Amino acid sequence: MSGLDPAAMLPQLMQLGTVLNRSQLIERAVEHAGLRIDRPGLTVLITLRMADRPLRVGEIATRMQVVGPHVTRHLHDLERADLVRRVTDPDDQRARLVELTEKGAGASGRYLEALLGWFAEAVADWSEEDKTAFGRLLTRFVDDLQAHLVRD
Template sequence: MSALDPAAMVPHLMQLGTVLNRSRLVERAAEQVGIPVDRPGLTVLITLRMAGQPLRVGEIAARMQVVGPHVTRHLHELERADLVRRVTDPDDQRARLVELTEKGAGAAGRYLGAVLGWFAEAVADWSEEDRETFGRLLGRFVEDLQAHLVRE
């Protein structure tokens, strides 16, 4: 088995980006499940859903890799749509946390179900071993690349 040629990965990564953008995967899934928010707002919902607990604005921003004011702008829209609410942090009464409302949790769950369904269909013919290997290596690649870029 030969060593990985990073240059050979570039066309595949570019093609993946193109597929995700041209297919309008995010927008199609949001439309399919009836979520009336833009992509950044949707990312806030998914971040909260994946966290499984209320988060501070700074924590949401860190997980999204953006600055706090960016998140705050989208929170106003999400609050107006009754998808999130701010609650008092039980560990610090001065601080506020953001949590999904029932409507927001349902919307995020339906969205993830749609996207994950498409992903599952794309690898349905793969062996279980191939799916496990792909998932493990993709996660490792993203984490290692992110860690490397943070160090630079």
């Protein structure tokens, strides 16, 4: 049989989930960053960090694939913790944008540094060709799986 056998991949996918959960990778990275927030709040911070610019609440929600009120609830906690702040949109004085504070940028940077460092260490002995292929194929797999699930 040629090609990919999804049944043959299932044990590795399940093992990956188990490794991520048992290693408490997210929790360890959160601790490394000195954060005391829940996962949805963390996702808001990382979304803003990856955008590298202030975003509207609706844009954050779209990137997180959730509804706006879900983001708004978490923004209140993040604002109280001085991790994000709302600023006026320069293109529309009536609208507000959300941006990381200095504290939020530092914490999200430390979080990503820890998490990405562990990922980099896991593939440190791989050839550049293997790293590039893995990154390309993983991105393609996630994108295609997500698109397929949205259609169903």
